[in-house]
Amino acid sequence: MNSIYLDHNATTPVHPKVLEAMLPFYGDSFGNPSSSHSKGREARVKMDEAREQVAALLQAHPGEIVFTSGGTESDNMAVYGVAQALRGKGNHILTCKTEHPAILNACAELARQGFEIDTVSVDRYGKIDLAHLQEVITEKTILITIQHANSEVGTLQPIQAIGELARERGVLFHTDAVQSVAKIPVQVADLPVDMLSLSSHKMYGPKGVGALYIKKGCPALVPLVAGGGQEKKRRGGTENVPAIVGFGVAADIARVGLDDDSSHLKALRKQLIAGIQDNLAGVEFFGHPDECLPNTVSLGFEGVEGQTLMIRLDLEGICVSTGTACSSGSISPSDGLRAMQVAADKINQIIRISLGRNNTEQEIHRVVDCLKRLVGDIRQKVAVVS
Ligand SMILES: Cc1ncc(COP(=O)(O)O)c(C=O)c1O
Incomplete structure (x- = not known):
């Protein structure tokens, strides 16, 4: 039986065209893009092309793209980079508690160094309170960092309104769009x-590479x-050319297929939610x-531990994640x-299903059937034990 991968917010499979584009750069095209000879120039040309591809996905200018080792480094670069650059102007940073640890732990480190970090409150869906944000901006605020989409429940933040507020108050605004880019339009020009x-790696490219857009x-x-x-003195170290080339191709595929991908994901999400609602009682959705996001469903079944359900699904060849973190x-x-x-x-009951472009209607049918059987079985066992 084929396995069904439903954990695309964790990572995505590398697109075959991405892999194909990368391979020569692990072989004969091994040049260092900083070298002036032909091998180096060959790498430089392909890296420039990748920068254009990533920029095009965001409707940015290629010069505004800095390649990094991934989302974590991009987040760290924004938070630490602004803090160090603007520490003469102020020491206050605003974020929220639903951010990825790449933001929260960078902010925690800055707090240890004397920066003031405030978190804006969120509602039960994880959406920030704009009025609260407005209240907590001070003369010393140098950065607002609020994610675009939450990886756990898929909630989108009002980044247009946050950005406008930041502009009005003369504060820089960074958003972690790791989960939204390639799933919905994210066009920085607007x-x-x-x-x-x-x-x-969240958009069918290789792991260990990402970017920070800097306007x-x-x-x-x-x-x-x-x-x-x-990277124009913005990030030292010889660039990871094969990964950057792959990232560029992944960005290109995402840009061309965005509308189709987005509507495919939306349709599958709708089918999944309807299938669960029609077939299972005692279910709660989060986010x-x-x-x-069009691909994320966070849900819990009354009386059913998320870890148990995740393991049972895994045994059936279905990969999902839970609402708990293992550290x-x-x-x-x-x-x-x-x-x-x-x-x-309730958190202990949560599983997260994050769909991807290769999932099919048939797979969703199988997942709903499986959930029906497994949830019923687990509930029955729990009832016998208690
Ligand atoms: C919202 C968000 N930000 C940042 C990251 C980190 O990205 P990377 O794995 O490329 O370091 C993740 C990864 O899960 C994420 O979901």
């Missing part, structure tokens, strides 16, 4: 955003990685019902879900 993070005119960030003058061998409820005031017992 957005009041100064910096934006993206990651290749032209944004103050120069202090580089996170000091080294040679690569915003409408203002959300240092212990399982703890996700901080983001706690910030959405989801009770700990």
